[in-house]
Amino acid sequence: MSAPVLVTGATGFLGHTLCPYLVERGHRLRALVRPTSNCEFLPPLGVELAWGDVRDAKAVRAAIEGCSTVVHAAGKFRFWGRHEDFFATNLDGTRNVLEAARQAGVERFIFISTIAVIGAPHTDRVIDEIYPPTPWDDYQRSKLEAERLTLRYHREHGLPTLVLRPGAFYGPGSHYAFNRLFFEDLLRGLPVQVDRGQHVTFPVYIRDVAQGIDLALGRGQPGEVYNISGPSMSHREINDTVDRLLGYRTWRFNAPTWAMLALAQAWTWLSRYTRREPYYPLNLALYVFYDWQVSSHKARRELGFVPTPFEEGARATLTWYRELGVGPANLLTRLAARVTRRKL
The missing domain is CATH 3.40.50.720 (NAD(P)-binding Rossmann-like Domain)
Incomplete structure (x- = not known):
């Protein structure tokens, strides 16, 4: 053995x-x-x-x-x-x-x-x-x-x-980081994007x-x-793919950089006293407001690595969330979901 x-x-x-x-x-x-x-x-x-x-x-x-x-x-x-x-x-x-x-x-x-x-x-x-x-x-x-x-x-x-x-990991099994920002917040009626989705992630x-x-x-x-890593994608490309898989277009609140950074700064300061991780911690800014153009050519060439197309992985992730029954949790987010979603 x-x-x-x-x-x-x-x-x-x-x-x-x-x-x-x-x-x-x-x-x-x-x-x-x-x-x-x-x-x-x-x-x-x-x-x-x-x-x-x-x-x-x-x-x-x-x-x-x-x-x-x-x-x-x-x-x-x-x-x-x-x-x-x-x-x-x-x-x-x-x-x-x-x-x-x-x-x-x-x-x-x-x-x-x-x-x-x-x-x-x-x-x-x-x-x-x-x-x-x-x-x-x-x-x-x-x-x-x-x-x-x-x-x-x-x-x-x-x-x-x-x-x-x-x-940046995504897929069935997590409620944190990429999954939360691009899947879970949207499903829960918190449709937010920064700088009109122009930044690139990995x-x-x-x-x-x-x-x-x-x-x-x-x-x-x-x-x-x-x-x-898979191919780098703009936030807008990711959002469009998720909308297409869900079958409806969601209007996302476009948060300017200065406003999100101010919110993160205040929330992170407050966490010193609450001793709880902020919903938008300041360190998240590095992953959200920068462009991550990543190459995995070495792994493809030497290891034979073949990444899954994002649409396929996103479909599996959304299926997992659907099985969990994730959706708007209160009257305000249910109202937000109703107002911001439009069938494709």
């Missing part, structure tokens, strides 16, 4: 798609999971459970024993939070997994990073793997430092590591991230970095 692949982050948004995807393709898996995580879907897949947290070096060493490969997908991703929390999970946790992998002599180590490590993109340059990163927030900084540590383990210790940088269907990981397990070159 082949040695298992250790997956961290198995109960997150990516993990819920990644684990079934890898099992379908014949991989034997072991998942490092916290006792508080919802991991009921894993045993029916035949996934072995190892209890612990990436921040616990001893638990990581025990989980990795006997594994041939590591897919390190655990991480803290939010648009708001404490500096120490991001670095404890994203950097210190990665260090624990790398060191355990080195001691165990694993044959391959894949670190799941993010294209967002580049910080604020320049509009006149395509974001490829050699684009110079200048991270802005603690999430981006902690992921970039973890990337560099991962690649240093390859150079200095001979550990066969590589880095995947996915785009979506990747969640199953395509799993595809990229599976391909990297077999074809990825140690010491390399690969962008895993």
Whole structure:
């Protein structure tokens, strides 16, 4: 029997798609999971459970024993939070997994990073793997430092590591980030766009991230970095596609940049006292008010990566939301939905 692949982050948004995807393709898996995580879907897949947290070096060493490969997908991703929390999970946790992998002599180590490590993109340059990163927030900084540590383990210790940088996740299974902004808010009767939808974003269907990981397990070159993303799209193109799939055109409130930034600034200031993430945190601005022209040509060429057309992924996402019954939650949003929607 082949040695298992250790997956961290198995109960997150990516993990819920990644684990079934890898099992379908014949991989034997072991998942490092916290006792508080919802991991009921894993045993029916035949996934072995190892209890612990990436921040616990001893638990990581025990989980990795006997594994041939590591897919390190655990991480803290939010648009708001404490500096120490991001670095404890994203950097210190990665260090624990790398060191355990080195001691165990694993044959391959894949670190799941993010294209967002580049910080604020320049509009006149395509974001490829050699684009110079200048991270802005603690999430981006902690992921970039973890990337560099991962690649240093390859150079200095001979550990066969590589880095995947996915785009903005979307697809069934999440109520956060891209899903919320482009699907859920609209369905709940909060149709907002900024700067008339002219800015460009970098979506990747969640199953395509799993595809990229599976391909990297077999074809990825140690010491390399690969962008895993679908084609970049303007917000307007995304909105038009979603409207077409829903069968009605939605008038969206066009929020000017200055107004959204002022709102985000005030909401983020208030969060110091509420200790709750703002609905529009200030760090979200980097993803909304900039143009992310991302290239995944390297992954296509070297790994054979083929992204799902956005319309196909969006259709699956909307079907999932429909099954959940997501819609306007109160009289005001029901009225907004009625006023702003027009059948195509």
